[in-house]
Amino acid sequence: MESQSRNVSELMVDTLINWGVHHIFGMVGHSNLGLAEAIRQRCLTGDLQFIGIRHEGAAAFAASAYAKLSGRPAACLSIAGPGATNLLTGLWDAHMDRVPVIALTGQVNSNMLGRNSFQEVDLHKAFAGAACFSQTVYKSSDHAELMNLAMKSALENRDVAHLVFPNDVQELEVDENAAPGSPVGRIARRKISPAKKDVDQAAELFLRAERPVIIMGHGCLQSVETVVSFAKAWNIPLMTTFKAKGFIPDSHPLACGVLGLSGTPMAMRTMRNADLLLVLGAAFAPHTRIAEDIPAIQVDLDPAALGKFRPVTLPVWGDIQITMEELGKALSAAVPKENPRPELAEQWEKWRETKANRASKDQGKGISSAAVFEAMSRRTPANAVIALDVGDNTYSFGRYFESKHQRVLLSGMLGSIGSGYPAAMGACCAAPDRPVVAVTGDGGFGQYLGELTTAVKYRMPIKHVLLNNSRLGKIAKEQKADKKTVWSTSLRNPDFAKYAEICGARGIRVESAYNLDGALEQAFAYNGPALVEVLTDPDLV
Missing domain, CATH: 3.40.50.970 (Thiamin diphosphate (ThDP)-binding fold, Pyr/PP domains)
Known part of the structure; x- marks a missing residue:
């Protein structure tokens, strides 16, 4: 033949x-x-x-x-x-x-x-x-x-x-014996054990510390269970970078929330009170604001990430799961640290009171971001994937949204405006059995408005929460902070909810905080892409 x-x-x-x-x-x-x-x-x-x-x-x-x-x-x-x-x-x-x-x-x-x-x-x-x-x-x-x-x-x-x-190469015939390639024999397992000397030194630093904390970065993705078990055994508060938000639920008794500009006051306060930082799979990026004056053990599978932004007390090259297991063995005879759970619970209670006060504010210019993300915290399924854009909406999400176990995606190091909705499309394909939510501002969504028709065409059930304040709010704040005139940040927007309907999606417009829960409930119940446009106050972020 x-x-x-x-x-x-x-x-x-x-x-x-x-x-x-x-x-x-x-x-x-x-x-x-x-x-x-x-x-x-x-x-x-x-x-x-x-x-x-x-x-x-x-x-x-x-x-x-x-x-x-x-x-x-x-x-x-x-x-x-x-x-x-x-x-x-x-x-x-x-x-x-x-x-x-x-x-x-x-x-x-x-x-x-x-x-x-x-x-x-x-x-x-x-x-x-x-x-x-x-x-x-x-x-x-x-x-x-x-x-x-x-x-x-x-x-x-x-x-x-x-x-x-x-163009002229694409359809050239190849030899009839040419076979497709494959990964067989081409990829090694990426499980690197840390040097014993580094584990021993980490154990020594840990034993001397009275108030250590763990900062979990995105590199902990495959090691979350091991890290959390270690924290529970030794009574260590847990905080995450923004990229790792959702790795642990905010309801966990050792959780402090996100650290940094997009984070919670508990995380910053707990870190500042620490005498040792155990930084796992996280870079010391300026946005995260990891303290420079506190001794730090940094663990990462990528040796180039160790000490990248500044020198650390102990850089440890190794797989995070293996490293934490080895450190646990080295500390097997040690006594757990003082229990921080009651103090963290008290701090969370105060922060939730603050959030509730901010959510209730109404200056007659739109809904507060705190109210938007308070409603999202109640209504977003625990197994959802949430794709974020860039801007004030993103900072507010990091601060106010209380994660259950949702996975968060964002343009971390590039910080590219417009990335949120396309990222939700990618998430729909990568995890078709999970709910997918996009959170954007009006400025970010404006860059890829046409992709809503892509979601409709391919039946991607993205639930889009769009915070519309008719301006590039983050840029306006930066201009003010730099003592410059606020210039060229206002936006002329369409009615986004009507636009969604024109594209074949479900569009819902929210002008009162009272209607937030009902709108989100409708969106999640809709069998297809839905857009919830929320008219927000640019000053209540």
């Missing part, structure tokens, strides 16, 4: 699938049609799902969020030139937050490269900063191996890998 011929794109897409990529976000166009056809064929067999977006930037943000939530890579697709450059902001988000994403870009014909032809951009130069791997697919390439290397680079480095497909 005559074997069926296969082309370059088909071989490389099959390799992509073998490495575990099952979702591609992007836009089909004239310089990626051969690659798109190979993707389409695998969509028909059920091996891939393709999400056709309205703007390539949304594709990259969605792929980044998919990887943040699942730990698995997703891909994004574009044409040459402007389509490829549109991907870059979302790819920088993946690069800076250290998650694996594959960027597949079309390109002009090989014989036109270097001639400044229509839509020709030097994509390797354009992607150099955002991608750890960037190669062009040529006729003479080892095509399956090139995809193997791209996938390995993305996974091992937790970064962006980029492949450029010239």
